[in-house]
Amino acid sequence: MVLIMVANRPEPKGLPMKLLLHACCGPCSLEPVRMLLAEGHSLTIYYANSNIYPATEYDHRLQTLLDWARAEGIAVVEGAYEPDRWEASAGAVGEALRKRSQAAEGGGATDAQNIAETNAPTETAAHHVPSPDARTEPRCRACYRLRFQEAARYAVDHGFDGLATTLSVSPYQHTSAIEEELSRAAQQAGIAAVFEDFRPFYPAATERSQALGMYRQNYCGCRFSLDEMQTQRQERKRQRDRERARHQAETAEERAREAERTAARKAERAAYDAKQARKRAILKELRGQAPGDRD
Numbered sequence: 001m002v003l004i005m006v007a008n009r010p011e012p013k014g015l016p017m018k019l020l021l022h023a024c025c026g027p028c029s030l031e032p033v034r035m036l037l038a039e040g041h042s043l044t045i046y047y048a049n050s051n052i053y054p055a056t057e058y059d060h061r062l063q064t065l066l067d068w069a070r071a072e073g074i075a076v077v078e079g080a081y082e083p084d085r086w087e088a089s090a091g092a093v094g095e096a097l098r099k100r101s102q103a104a105e106g107g108g109a110t111d112a113q114n115i116a117e118t119n120a121p122t123e124t125a126a127h128h129v130p131s132p133d134a135r136t137e138p139r140c141r142a143c144y145r146l147r148f149q150e151a152a153r154y155a156v157d158h159g160f161d162g163l164a165t166t167l168s169v170s171p172y173q174h175t176s177a178i179e180e181e182l183s184r185a186a187q188q189a190g191i192a193a194v195f196e197d198f199r200p201f202y203p204a205a206t207e208r209s210q211a212l213g214m215y216r217q218n219y220c221g222c223r224f225s226l227d228e229m230q231t232q233r234q235e236r237k238r239q240r241d242r243e244r245a246r247h248q249a250e251t252a253e254e255r256a257r258e259a260e261r262t263a264a265r266k267a268e269r270a271a272y273d274a275k276q277a278r279k280r281a282i283l284k285e286l287r288g289q290a291p292g293d294r295d
């Protein structure tokens, strides 16, 4: 087994090989495919993602990938979609973590709430990209393991020399665990693990996928990550509401003073207008009198 470890670009890579690229979706495939092709590898994409929930989301991501890959002339193979297998491995780990988290919190906050609060953007770092929460690592590791093992089996059965993944483009993933699990799966299958840390290219992948009008999901894939995303969204809304309320309270006095100034200006204007109206009425009356009447 050959392990090719590459930190960042541009650097000379290992020998070009017939590579099976495990891909989670279309947007995450853009930059890894571009770079692996530039390195001379011959690529086939393997979509093995039993983690994705619900099935409609799985289909949507697959279709987005297929549409793009067809236009690029890259072969895509769909693996088995077996959510039950995922539930029996990563899902079970996720449930155990959730129970432990709830027990630690005295049954108060849910795991998703805890993770969401940890990852919620702060006032000073509104555009901060959160690191993956360490508490999800065992679940995600089991998820990577299942998918990479399936991909490695396919790679061996179909004469591929190595296995790579697009997962390492996302800063939201556990990069070290991805590298370790890719290496483990490839080693067990007797093929090369081609791991590259594609995270520096995440902004480019985001821009390109937006420019291409690709469907871009807003959660990793499993039901836990869907919960976490929704909880994070609710937490961000609560935070915005709190900030709005605080701003309203802080500016209440100034707004009251401004309202008083506006009312005073209006009253002044109304008094001026009334005075002008009286003047015009007097002039009109004077003009209306006959000349002989004036003396």
Ligand code: SF4
Binding pocket: 051, 052, 090, 136, 139, 140, 141, 143, 144, 220, 221, 222, 223, 224, 225
């Ligand atoms: S968050 Fe993503 S990597 Fe982690 S278990 Fe869920 S689908 Fe898998």
